[in-house]
Amino acid sequence: MAKSKSEETPLMLQHKAIKDKYPDAVLLFRVGDFYETFNEDAVIAARVLGIVLTKRANGSASYVDLAGFPHHSLDTYLHKLVKAGHRVAVCDQLEDPKTVKGIVKRGVTEMVTPGVAINDKLLENSSNNFLAAVHFGADTTGVSFLDISTGEFFIAAGSIEYVDKLLQSFRPAEVLFARQQQKHFKATFGSRFYTYTMDEWIFTATYAEETLLKHFQTHSLKGFGIDSLPAAVIAAGATLHYLKDTEHPHLQHITRMQRVDQDDFLWMDRFTVRNLELLNSSVENGQTLLKVLDNTVTPMGARLLKRWMVFPLRDKKHINERLDTVEFLIKETDLSKALHHHLKQTGDLERLVSKIPLKKINPREVMQLARSLQQVQEVQQLLQTTHNDYLGRLHEKLDACEPLLNRILDEVMENPPALVNKGGVIKEGINEELDSLRNIATKGKDYLLQIQQKESEATGIPSLKIAFNNVFGYYLEVTNTHKNKVPESWIRKQTLANAERYITPELKEYEEKIVGAEDKIQTLEARLFDELIQALQGFIKPVQEDAQVFARIDCLLCFAHNAVQNKYRKPVITDGFDLQIKEGRHPVIEKGLPAGEAYVSNDLQLDKESQQIIILTGPNMSGKSALLRQTALITLMAHMGSFVPATSAEIGLTDKIFTRVGASDNLSGGESTFMVEMNETASIINSITPRSLVILDEIGRGTSTYDGISIAWSIVEYLHDMTPHRPKTLFATHYHELNELENKHGRVKNFHITNMESGNKIIFLRKLAPGGSRHSFGIHVARMAGMPPELIDRANEVLSNLEEKHIDAPLKENIKKISTPTQQLQLNIFDAHSDTFKLIREKLDHVDVNRLTPVEALLKLSEIKNMIG
Known part of the structure; x- marks a missing residue:
């Protein structure tokens, strides 16, 4: 009921x-x-x-x-x-x-909520906590990313693919969208994100623009460079609405919006970010490029480095600015050490200053803010006479906010408590009333002792003592031995077994002063601290600028440190299309090698005229995939402005890196391994440009051998002949038949990863060499994986039979040779008394599989299928 x-x-x-x-x-x-x-x-x-x-x-x-x-x-x-x-x-x-x-x-x-968190326990120092909003417009999709804990606000608009890449790169903790678009969102982006839906009227152009103009107190959005992105403006407006709707009205630290333009950055789709293991490893606790490169010392630097990694630069001038600055910091070791020292003493300026309008900053954090601003002063001094243009421009942006710094140092205790109500926050000499009240509170005990001594002498009670309880405050306690000496003016409050307790008008008057003083001190300190916080509001923007400058310096110092420690070299960025790497190494794998073991480096060249496509063959586990990935990672690191793991590298400006590596099902979406593989490959084929780098690993292995060979073959031909872009391509494969492409197409070259056989063992030399490989050594890998010996022996027997009869024997004889030695439980189709099967058998008897091209094989298969059908 x-x-x-x-x-x-x-x-x-x-x-x-x-x-x-x-x-x-x-x-x-x-x-x-x-x-x-x-x-x-x-x-x-x-x-x-x-x-x-x-x-x-x-x-x-x-x-x-x-x-x-x-x-x-x-x-x-x-x-x-x-x-x-x-x-x-x-x-x-x-x-x-x-x-x-x-x-x-x-x-x-x-x-x-997951996307609206400002509590330190809910946040990671090295990661942003973005709240995203997505709006599906008529022509484009808009998206915004806002981190309330730092005040960073990014917006963008473009294709579904572009927004999908941004969502993976920014990795928001929560995504907002209109309730009516729920099915569309799930169909487009799946269930990878924590989401929240809102009413449709919030996602309208008029309301969004009104919300943004009111927040930024401007008459137009043109100053932000986003007036041509209506879908993005709607997403941004919805984000601010959500913050106010979740009881976050104080957002003065959100001072600007930054447009993320696809043309400014080297493009990597979400498959490439995943395949190259930039942020996450495919194995538990595995190393990533971020873990290897991140030697930043400030939280702001760690967060920025992650963004530099997923949004590498595409402008040659800006790339070279970073590279030249890294080179300068490597040479100027004293400057680098001093900068490193001061940055290390700096707190999380971005998050500290963002707590000011939210009224979440405590006295201890205010003092940490002041100490960080002192480090800004020190860095200003260091960069004042620098001869590096980029560092010089950063120096000009620094502002130690001296009025703010001096006020904090003048007013706040050197080691204040975390909570205002604990007392001891405001220094002496700031407020006369506070000093007076403190004098009463701190010297009250001395005065009580004076009263005790005075009354003891006046009454002749040597054991007289003053104490306090919550029932009637301060009192005088007299033992029964001396109670006859108590004056009549004392007021008895309590009788005990061995003593009696009294109060006096003088004692009560002073008690009121002491107790009242403590309450007033707490109230007054809270008010003075609140006034200080109000004063800090005016310095939010310059402190945020300081934080961003420190983050950039931190990342560049990190690159310099990595270059020295890991023997990276400065790459040369050219306007051409060639890629030339001398003694290149995989930055992640080399860090994970056992002590004393050196990484086997390799030279690699790709160009548009003579060696556009490399067909790479070699044994399993020989290092094909590592070579593919290191080529992409070296290109990526160069565009970040980092030195690279090679003795030299000449890298033509690259606008897109595509990878199709490994096989993975999307069972929840109803897609097989092969379907996922084809979707990803189709996305690459349809998006390539003359400046693209394409990395393909084992395309076609998700389907039957003939299908796989045919698709892989046609992809290589398409990249060579059927598109004018001639993208630089590395194609690793197990299909040795693809080696034939070198004879048919001038810009296709065969290479293999070398190995050496010793008895029944294979030694991987991991060195790149011209020419194709004819062996996969799969059985050796199976033995290394721990397969049963009898299984390995049988596999070798089958392989031996195939190799012995491979060239001249008809297919029927090969089938008989490799049939299982155990009792045959299934009838052979060629033993059936059928005229059709006899014809098929005769046709197969005359087929030489070694001279059969993939296309002829498919035609023959189709002919046999028609005979059966």
Whole structure:
């Protein structure tokens, strides 16, 4: 039976009214010293947090589920709920319960979702926490990315493929879109993201523009360079609406929007980012390029390095600026060491300054902000006379905000507490009233001792003492031995077994001064600290600029450090199309080699005139895939502005890197390995340009051999003859038949990874050499993997028979030779008494498979199929 409103307690009625406003969030409801959850929220909290689920009375003969935790544990439990994918509304008491008769006024003070997190426990120092919004426009798709913890705000618009790549690169914690577009979003981007849907009216051009203009207090969006991106403007407006809707009205630290233009960066689709293992490894705890390269010392630098990696530069001038600066920092070792030292002393400037408008910054963090600004001063001094143009321009952007710095140092204690209400935040000499109150509070005990001594001498009671309790405050305690000496003016308050307690008018008057002083000190310090925070608001933008400058310097110092430690060399970026690498190495694999083992380097050349396509063959596990990936990674690192793992590298400007590596099913989407492979390859074929680098590994192995060979063959021919772009291409394959392409096409060259046989063993030399390979050595790999010896022996027997009769024997004889030695349980189709099968057998008897081209094989197969059909 449903409960009527009259049956519910006033507290539960208040809870219900607030919960109705936030139906899709777990409501943490402050009751005294606890945050409580009720009903379905309590069930979730108990499960996720591992706390006890109980029941409590709720009016007449009704009960509700209940689960709670102490208010001081909020950060810990909030972190767990949000990480588990829940939206959480924090409902606090808005009044002091001591001053209120009846129920305390309550309201939601903060809504925390995966994409809207500012608590340090919810954030990773080296990663952004982006909230994204997507809007499907008529012609383009718009997207925005906002990190409320740093104030960074990026927007872009383009094709679905471009937006998909951005989503993978920015890796948002939460994605917003219009409720009506839910099916379209899922069909387009799948279920890879935590999502939240909103009403359609929020995603309209008029409302979005109004929201953005109001926030940035401008008359136009032209200054942001986004007025030509209507779909992106709508996405950005929806993002700001969502922040205000989740109780985040103070957003003064979001000071600008940055447009992400596809033409500014080297393009890598999401398959390439995955295949090259830039951010994530395909194996658990595996190394990635980011882990190897990230030797930054500031959180801002770590976050920026990740962006530089997924958005490499495409402008030769800007690339060379970074490369020249890295070279300068390598040579100027004293400067580099000094910069490294000062950056290391710097806190997370971006996140510190972003806490100011949100009113989340505490006294200890304010002092950390000041110390970071002191490091800005030191770096300004170091760069004042630098002879590097890029560092010189960065120096001009630095601002130590001296008025702000001096005010913090003048007003805040050197080692303040984390919480204002703990006291000891504001220095002496800042406020006369505060100093006076502190004097009363701190010297009160001395005065009490003076009263004790005075009264002891006046009454002749040597054992007289002053003490305090919460019932009647300060008192004088006299033992029964001396109670006859107590003056009549003293007021007795309590009788004990061996003593009596008294108060005096003088003692009571001073008690009121002391207790009142402590309360006033707390109130006054909170007010003075709040005034300081208000003053900090005016310095948000220059401090953010300092943070971005420090992040860039940190990344460049990191590149210089990597170059020295790992023996990287400065690449030469050219306007041409050639790619020439001398003694190139894989930056990740070489770091994982056992101590003392050197990585086998390789030379590689690709150009548009004589060696456009390399067909790479070689044994399994010989290093084909490593060579492919290292070529792409060296190209990528050069465009980041980093030195590269090679003795020299001449790299023509590259606008796109495509990779198709490995096989993976998309079973949830109903796609097989082969379908995924073809989708990815088709995306490459349809997007190539003259400046593209194409890396293809084992294309066609997801289907039958003849199909696979035919598709691989035709892809190579298409890249060579059927497109005018002539993209530089590395094609690794097990299909040795593709070696024939070198004889038919002038810009196709065969190479193989060398090996050496020793008895039954194979030694991988991992060296690139001209010419194709005719062996795969799959059986050797099977033995290395631990296959049973009898299985390996049988495989060798079958292989021996095939190789012995491969050239002249008809196919029928080969089939007989490799038939299993165990009892045959299935009839051979050639033994059937059928005229059709006899004809098929005769045709196969006259086929020489060694001289059969892939196309002839397909034609022959089609002919046999028609005979059966």
